[in-house]
Amino acid sequence: MAKIKDVAAAAGVSPSTVSRVLCNGPVSDKVRKRVEAAMARLDYRPNLAARRLRSQHTDTIGLIVSDIRNPFFTAVSRAVEDEAYRNGMRVILCNTDENPDKEAMYLRLMQEERVTGVIFAPTRQMVTSIDPQALGFPVVMIDRVSADAATDAVVLDNRRAAAQLVGHLQQQGYRDIGGLFGNTSNTGMERHAGFSEALQQAGLAAPARFVAPSVEAAEQAVLQWLAEPARPQALLVSNGVLLLGAVRAIKSAGLHWPQDVALVGFDNEVWTDLLGDGLTVVEQPVNEIGRTAMAMLLERLDEPERSQRIVVLQGKLVVRGSSLPQ
Incomplete structure (x- = not known):
């Protein structure tokens, strides 16, 4: 009987990527089709009970913004939520009021909730101190980034x-x-x-x-x-x-x-x-910022070891x- 590692080898992806496909989690359409084709060729049948017991993350992302009353973040949040829903994911929205203490509290909450990843608009104090390895999930910054940041980001020029x-x-x-x-x-x-x-x-x-x-x-x-x-x-x-x-x-x-x-x-x-x-x-380009941030998070989940990427968009x-x- 085929196992997850067999499907992963046949599709050229990691076992964790196969798991995300099985739970309708965050993967690109191209990778999902490749994994599904491999499962069909191998006649793979998942052990759902065992997979639920082994799962360490939910199909949930965190979205941490500085002020949801700011129309910029309202629009970006809507774009993120739309893209997350399209990929079978839920969103936890947190508002920090540009307060580093609240940022730290919500990052701890994300760890406790075992989110799949976080999209984050940090303060200057937090922007260089975030360590995705220590947090246990990938982070994509929006609107704010620095040369010393260790995360992916999408920002305006x-x-x-x-x-x-x-x-x-x-x-x-x-x-x-x-x-x-x-x-x-x-x-x-x-x-x-x-x-x-x-x-x-x-x-x-x-x-x-x-x-x-x-x-x-x-x-x-x-x-x-x-x-x-x-x-x-x-x-x-x-x-x-x-x-x-x-x-x-x-x-x-x-x-x-x-x-x-x-x-x-x-x-x-x-x-x-x-x-x-x-x-x-x-x-x-608020919609593009939100969609790009969600796409970058999915890419990071598919390729955890790839180098940092910063996307710089232009205003009008x-x-x-x-x-x-x-």
Whole structure:
């Protein structure tokens, strides 16, 4: 009678991959068809009771994000869940509020739940300290990664996107450009780097301020900045949550864009097209980020020993009235 190791040898995969096919777990369609063909050739019949007793993982993945209220993470989470469902998997969603203690707690929860893998948007403190070997499951980072990270990742080309926004503002004649960035993630730091480099290359100052990732923190910071004698002609904001805070501040100060201050940012949310002539933003490929992260997790499960892979996606500049001089 054929055994799992016989099927694995015939299909050219590991026994664990055969097990995932048997339990409708996370494998690519190509590998699944190859394994199923090998089982048919060998007339393999699984011992279901024994397989359940030996199983060490569930058909569940963890999805750990910093703030589910942020529309970016809402959209990415939906894309991950859709792809997980298509592959016969469930999702445990956790929200960390950019808190390293909560991140550590939820990673322990994932170990206790014996998840198959985790898709994770970590803080700067956590991004370099994650060790998939110690955790016992593969990790794919989304939105945030560092050169020292030991995991796969899918991210936006943040430096290029920020530089693209700066270049657009320069084309409209703006020279005094300020930047507002989140202070808890590598994403904010990378966008600040792209912002600074673009302005420095043009021989211009790059004034920047860093705030906690909340609407309220952004609103207070921008209100203070706008009240200063040397307020910027234009303001670049590093994510959708902070952009909403900047919008509130400009309105509270009785100012208008672009007449008093031009405004550009990240994340093409529905509301960004509904204010005045709309806000100029970099649109992130949120669905592609979620789908790619799930695909990378499945690939890592099929090939645990392959080298680290980082996928860098490009944003799309959406120009609207907030940055066009009138």
